Amino acid sequence: MAAGSVPPRSSTAKLSKTETFRPLASIRPHKLREGVFARAINGNRLTLAVVDLEPNSSVPEHHHENEQLGFILQGSxxxxxxxxxxxxHAGDTYEIPGNVPHDAVAGSDGCTAVDVFAPVRADWEKLERPEPFPPDWPR
Structure with missing residues (x-):
């Protein structure tokens, strides 16, 4: 391993079998705001989230230190x-550097997106987390 590189997670952290593989529907969502839910898993340095936005729901302008990359799975x-x-629309991607203001409004059919954040979205841990319910994707 090169000097300064970080060993892979498998050599630094032990995960239980239930943490390694999980159906999306079993993950308790974070309620980001009314009509917007994120099912997230955290690694050592990033968060992967499947975000469901109900039809016409919105995420007001905000910014965060985390770099954010994502793509639309369904809807707009x-x-x-x-x-x-x-x-x-489905298949489109986006990139948001850290601390850049951004906002979103779901289309009339709603939207499901996959987001990756680095570093980990530790701030989400304080949000309301309802019991798991069926995600909008996959249908």
């Missing part, structure tokens, strides 16, 4: 990143 949303607005 109008995403404004750093003042530039685009309507995104």
């Amino acid at each position: 949303m109008t995403f404004t990143i750093g003042g530039e607005a685009r309507v995104l």
